Amino acid sequence: QLQLQESGPGLVKPSETLSLTCTVSGGSITRSSYQWVWIRQPPGKGLEWIGGIYYTGTTYYTPSLKSRVTISVDMSKNQFSLKLTSVTAADTAVYYCARVISGYERSYYYYYMDVWGKGTTVTVSS
Amino acid sequence: SYELTQPPSVSVSPGQTARITCIGDALPKQYASWYQQKPGQAPVLVIYKDNERPSGIPERISGSSSGTTVTLTISGVQAEDEADYYCQSADSNGPSVVFGGGTKLTVL
Numbered sequence: 153q154l155q156l157q158e159s160g161p162g163l164v165k166p167s168e169t170l171s172l173t174c175t176v177s178g179g180s181i182t183r184s185s186y187q188w189v190w191i192r193q194p195p196g197k198g199l200e201w202i203g204g205i206y207y208t209g210t211t212y213y214t215p216s217l218k219s220r221v222t223i224s225v226d227m228s229k230n231q232f233s234l235k236l237t238s239v240t241a242a243d244t245a246v247y248y249c250a251r252v253i254s255g256y257e258r259s260y261y262y263y264y265m266d267v268w269g270k271g272t273t274v275t276v277s278s
Numbered sequence: 279s280y281e282l283t284q285p286p287s288v289s290v291s292p293g294q295t296a297r298i299t300c301i302g303d304a305l306p307k308q309y310a311s312w313y314q315q316k317p318g319q320a321p322v323l324v325i326y327k328d329n330e331r332p333s334g335i336p337e338r339i340s341g342s343s344s345g346t347t348v349t350l351t352i353s354g355v356q357a358e359d360e361a362d363y364y365c366q367s368a369d370s371n372g373p374s375v376v377f378g379g380g381t382k383l384t385v386l
Binding site for chain 1: 307308309311313315319320321322323326327332364366367368369370372373374375376377378379380
């Protein structure tokens with residue numbers, strides 16, 4: 153059964169870079185039918201999609217974070233990673249990684265996250 | 279980008295039917311998904327492609343779509359259904375992904 157596990161520092165100083173890794177177990181990250189994404193949730197607020205990556209390394213990001221975000225994949229370790237630069241207190245959140253299934257059916261596009269990690273809390277504070 | 283609009287809260291008594299709506303201009307052209315999130319836990323996919331249920335999700339949870347509105351319906355609501363529910367959709371350009379603001383379901 154596929155499992156995802158986030159890891160990384162729980163505390164990051166303002167203006168520094170947040171770095172997280174998602175380790176995928178129970179399945180290969182290189183299957184072409186899947187994408188891999190990061191989502192975050194500030195305290196007491198809703199879900200915010202950050203961006204995603206195909207196993208080929210092609211990435212896509214939400215416009216509001218695009219200038220600060222990099223998502224990468226390490227196929228040899230079955231992991232993908234998130235880097236967010238120049239963090240502020242507004243980046244304090246629970247960060248989740250997830251697997252995406254997407255495609256077309258009857259000419260309509262579908263995209264959903266079927267497996268999620270448990271999440272990791274990142275606090276931005278000096 | 280576009281928005282998905284959900285009511286902030288819905289309250290029902292045990293055994294009744296809860297309906298949570300999600301409105302978005304792009305929904306007639308895109309499938310929607312729904313996620314259940316209980317306090318301190320990661321979201322769980324409960325509906326995808328508007329009305330399909332992943333294995334392990336009870337049949338009393340269902341989804342439907344009509345025009346710019348998708349609806350999550352929970353029949354025979356139980357205390358364990360109390361949670362936040364999020365709708366989500368995506369545009370294939372990018373792709374670009376959006377979540378609704380979430381609805382807190384309270385079981386009275």
